[in-house]
Amino acid sequence: MLFYEPLFLFLFAPAVYLLYLFFGADRHRRAIILLLASVVFYGWSEPAFIFVVFASVALDLYVAQRITGLSVRSVDPVTRAERAEGETLVRADVQGEAGGVEAEARRWLALGVAANLAILVYYKYTGFLALNFDALLRAFTLPGVHIPEIALPIGVSFVVFEKITYLVDVYRGVTAPARGPLLYALYVFFFPKLLAGPIIKYHDIAGQFETCPHAHVDDFVNGFRRFMLGVVKKLLVADVMASGADMIFARDPATLGFAEAWAGTIFFTLQIYFDFSGYSDMAIGLARMFGFRLLENFNMPYIATSITEFWRRWHMSLTSWIREYLYFPLGGNRVGEARTYFNLWICFLASGVWHGAAWTYIFWGAYNGVFLVLDRLFLLERLNRLPAWAANIATMFIVMIGWTLFRANSLDQAGALLFRMAQPWAQAGVAAAAPSEYVVMAAIAVAICVAQRVGASCAIDWTALARRHAFAVNGALSILFVAALAKGLADPFKPFIYFRF
Template sequence: MSFASPLFLWYFMPAVLAVLLIAPRGWRNGVVAVASLLFYASGAGGTTLLLLVCIAVNYLVAPALEPDEWDLGRARKRWMLIGVITLNVSILFVWKYAGFLTEQAAVLAGWFGLETPVVELALPIGISFYTFHHISYVVDIYRGERRALRDPVSFVTYISMFPQLVAGPIVRYHEIADQLPQRRTHRLDDIAAGLPRFALGLTKKVVVADSLAPVAAACFATPADEMTFAVAWLGAITYTLQLYFDFSGYSDMAIGLGRMLGFRLPENFARPYSSVTVTEFWRRWHMSLSRWFRDYVYIPLGGNRGGKRKTYRNLWIIFLLTGIWHGANWTFVVWGLFHGALLVAERAMGWDRAPGGAAAAIGRRVLTMLLVTAGWVVFRAPDLSSALSVLANMLLPDLAGLTYDVESALSNQRLLILVLAATVFLLPGRSVTGPYLESARTRPAAVLRVAVVTAGLCYAAILVATGTFSPFLYYQF
């Protein structure tokens, strides 16, 4: 089930909100937990059992990790923590990467005339996200930052909460622990505050991202011998915009839904395309993933406390893992290493800080956007050879123009949406629309909320009703 589907919009979401409003306070987590598992099972099918197994293991182990509980000694608790993290990572590794690794082994064996089996496993929806939630939970408890949840319903609510279960934001346990007790209030005001945010996200996804998707698909499907300068750049720019509006749209919908359920989920985007450095870009793009890696990998590795060489090493490790986390393909590995190299280079040259002067800021912003766009080409391409074909044609101007398939995909309506969407490249980074819609109490904010809920939500709902929506891009991760 997708947020941008008739089943969710017309039936599931209204039913859950109605039950939540009339349910006694002590039942509200139960309502969210049951609804979330039903939501997940509708798309995940039999792999829901894997989610339940992970929930059970982490719930049972966590209390023993508390510093002042169970007289096991710090060393034993540490080994228990390592064991449960290893289990979580192993489950993610087997289901997400076993196929890729056995495929690479089969290719290598083929060079020697041998045959080896290739494992084919269906990737459980959202496994990358709920694995990171489990790790955050047990680590925060081991560190003594929060107590373990003794109420299994509250724990299921945290892990499986349907707004963020399949594509984030990644909610670290200490960010939401105080909101999980059954005494949490829930009012009509929460629905009123969350609905405009949800409407904004649905509009970004259905009206903008889904309109750009066919154009990006046609560009990246162009054979290497037909690829042109115009097709390569159109594909790169269109996908850069599609990915942003698709993923930030999902995040807005998730945050809005969370607010309607009575939860405050963390922000995930803050105008990333206004960044003047790649370092700043990663403080604004998929912020919940960056914060997770900072808290649970980068800082434990030593962060920037061990001198330049160790800092650079840690940055490389973080972005290699970031690439691998996104998917089992060499393109993701190269994309992660590319960003790691950019951050190391900026740190080494002192470019990780904002430049002084308007002209320098504009130049650095353009350079950052070009580098990020080049990275998205690698991220989007099905393989490295296709990525190199697009990148090579972006560097080699020609007069060949667009191919027939790309011209067919680029209708006048989509061209207009592309031009309007491209204004996001020019917007300042200070004001972010989502939080402004949700919390600002000014007259312009009120007008914008009404416009988004009436015009944006209604138009997006019409498009959903006609079946023109597509799955969220981050569902595949």
């Protein structure tokens, strides 16, 4: 069930909202309504996988209770500050008996994390591992292996990562265990953010789930406005760019000219931003309509003047997760210069693996890791010497090369496309001009990104500007929203890119 499908827009969402408003007399009842709605929402798309998630939720709750029973940690603001700085979070005296208790708590944590990772590995990576193992066996003329295709549940990576954060934070003493199965299940299944994030840490939203706030008129107005913006981004911009990218990436790279190869990458660069940020807008807007505040996931990433800044602005919840649950535990930047570079690189290699079970994603992650290391070595200093617009262009060039790897169907295709993109003299083997609507929408999308860059340089507050012209902005957004829905109903639905992750 997609957020912009008629079933969701005209039946599911209104029904749930009315139930929440008029039958949610107390916070407990409101929580039950949201949980049941979220289970129906996810079960509509993944009826079998939902039982796996429920079983793992039960295991998480049990593991968290065992860890808490063994732990002498306290949950306080100092702990969170230490965590943010990457400091050691274990407060137990690890000598003697306390050391044994600590070791047992770590074993329970390892069990919980391993169980969640097992779900991810089974559904997402079994086919990839089997395929590569089969190729290896056949290379040595040995009998190959074959396993039935395993359907990838929507949003499995997001679900698993959030569940791991809960267990780790309980172990660290950052958060107390959920006050009952209802609250934790609601945290896992909360439908606005369930399918593609943002990745929310339990302690960041636990207070909201405990109170299940009343939805006020202001929440509805602001939330629905944000939701409309997301629908417009997705249906009017991202899906048009998707058609352009699909058209070019479906062709043999040898038949592409220099301009066409770059056009395909530009189309996808715009598609993935407007698609994913559009979903985040819808998720944040829906949550706001019910009175919840989710953390932002994007902050104009295409205005970045370095790869380091890009990753502070792009998919911020994932970047935060990698920093707190992988980079810091590996030692962060407190283990010497060479190890710091390795930690950075391995974290983004892991990010590539998280994104998908394909060599293209793995190389994309490694590629980003290399440029983050280069930023630390010398590149960031060099970029800072350039005018902001020049540093932005250089950064976007690096980003777009990476997106070519990300979008390509194989490493061979990625290499061939990059080869054509490096040949200004390359001519198309088959004349196939992109439809004019693709070019026009690409120009509009690029203009939006350029306006963001100009706004950052001139310190323009776009939010304040929109408030001053609220009537015109809301009117234009409403018209675009209706146009987007009409287009969505007329054209085949294109799922969000990050649903595959």
